[in-house]
Amino acid sequence: MTAVNQARLAGTAGRRRVSSQGLVSKVAGYLAMALVVFVIGLPLLWLLSGAFKEVSEFYIVPATLLPVDPTIQNFPRAWYAAPFGVYYWNTIVVTVVSVIGKVVMACTTAYALVALRFPFKTTVFGLILGALMIPPQIVIVPNYLLFADLGLINTFPALILPHVPTAIGTFLMRQAFLALPREILDAARVDGAGHLRTLVTIMIPLSMPVLVTFGLLATQDVWNDYLWPLVITNTDNMRTLPIGISRLRDSEGNIDWGVVMAGVIYVIAPLLVVFFWAQRHIVEGIAAGAVKG
């Protein structure tokens, strides 16, 4: 405080220099911000512009940054160039069921770890966290062979089941439950609430912010998954959106970029909507995970 006051008393000359310096750095800051947003946002602009270009416009060299004569024709054409309706249905089913499965697993496992006595509790928790050490890309061959033996290649169970178990979800929910005051649990017990009722009516509602963040990150993860659906599906009626867009590009890329860009928008639009709607939760979840280590 005294230092600040002394600086204020130091005279108007000093103050003017500081404020003009501040102005320069402000202007530089805005210029830098505009520049990085433009450069890093340019691919997204290119995507949007491509989705609204006429076919003939793609062959102008060098290309124009914005469509000369915008059209929405690429969207219906993309819808018929690949079975996007089927891709949407598959992706939504896989994502919704997987995320519900993950959320249930996270809540029940975390509750068991926090509220129940069990002789090998530490071992169970260790084994669940230990699964994080197994990189997801190395399990595809054995899991593919397992579903092949069961005759379940190209089915929803094969697309969904490996997504269901969750270590991060268990960890986050366990932290959230441990943070709740112990008295709440005891009070529920005294009121005669059973374990399931305590979990569903008291602990989950009180841990909603954590659960929502986890659910959103899990949604993004399953929706965008690529390697597993690539190997486990082999016909269009079971493929998900990311595989669909990759195949659309194989058939139409270099020929009709407008249709392909419209297809990309089909794939990313739902997640973009979710992202802008729930951005705070997602960003805070990522930041919290990092700062806490």
Add this chain to the structure above:
Amino acid sequence: MAQVAGAPAPSRVQREWREWLLFVALAGPNLLLFAIFNYRPLFYNAYLSFHDWDFLSPVKIPVGFDNYVDVFTDPHFHRVLLNTVVLMVGGVCLTIAIGMALALLLNQKLVGRDAARSVLFAPYMLSGAAIAVVWVYIFDPNYGLLRVVVSPLGLVPPNWLRDTSWAMPAVIIVYTWKNLGYTMVVCLAGLQAIPRELYEAATTDGANAWERFRHVTIPGLAPITFFLLVTGILASFQTFDLVHVLTRGGPIDATTTLVYYLYEQGFIAFKAGNAGVAAVFQFVLLFIITMLQIRYLERRVTYAA
């Protein structure tokens, strides 16, 4: 303590048993699914790595360490290791450096910085396959965006994705573009976690802006940088969708990384043994990295306390 009058009180042993059963019912499914889909594959990969099998023939021929010798002496695999390291070093360094610079910029009080953060973070949320499709169009040597950018300068852009020396830089560019939003968000959290008093104390001691940055901000960001280094290494190892869409590991094998090699050996070449070796190798490698991280974190926690 509070027991329902009338109902026969369960004995302590009975109550304990019920609690154990409930524990198994609640935590069991999660653990069981992990056992089936994560732990079992670990052992099955090891088993496959010692056998010669084409996914079709009814017998798997035991070959001892032959697959390991084959893979580790194969020049193609050496190239794969090199590519993996190049993508890792390039991708991780660029995402951290750019993400940190963006965080420092957008940590200032600027109007519109929240909107700017959203735009920069958005690519991280989106499907890697869809993003990579956009970049194939951007890299298109005739009709692409990069042509638009460089042709006014009288330059001709390379055929990024079909040129063995430009394909890997292209993959690194896309990787960096997609992931810098993540590092930015983490760095912003790291910046906000630095106590304000440290800056005030430094100012009182007469430190100028550069000195405050050098002696307060940089040390303050060290733990976050370590976290980003580890998560970045793990993420770069997993990068499959970008490579599959952009280059299919090519041209020739210029962008075949370990994860792509595993996919290629398993699902294109049908060499289960080699895929097993690649899986075991990746597990061991990432296990070592994770162990180093845990030991480092333990040390940090001990010193901090």
